[in-house]
Amino acid sequence: MGGLLPTDRGKDKRVPHARQLRRAMTAPERKLWWRLRELAPNGSHFRRQATIGPYFADFACHTTKLVIEIDGGQHGRPAQFKRDLRRDAYLRRNGYRVLRFWNNDVRENIEGVLSVIYDALESRQKPPTPDPSPPQAGGGENW
16 A cells, blocks of 8 residues: 555655645535544544545545545546546555545435444454455455
């Protein structure tokens, strides 16, 4: 996975930008953040504007390798959609699952959004393997 090792954190030049993004959260991101802090099955812990390789994830739980993105209307535009596909592919290759919700989902159905997130956290049996996943003995399911 791209990015810096934990021992290099003090040297990560992206930290000021991540802090700026945290201060400039959208209303739906703030709403979800307050609720995510209450949601902690199996010791999960979300970080805001977490750096993963060259990207910033709106919310990421590194323990369960789950990324949550809250998308505005610009994500429906073709150019942004293509960037999102590349970004999601990068995250999947590095073992992350990505859940995307529209701003309206968070504003109008926060309980449904939290239910999907909770189910994703609870369903994680083991850490994912990078894409393409190696064959598993016994024909087990890959994420």
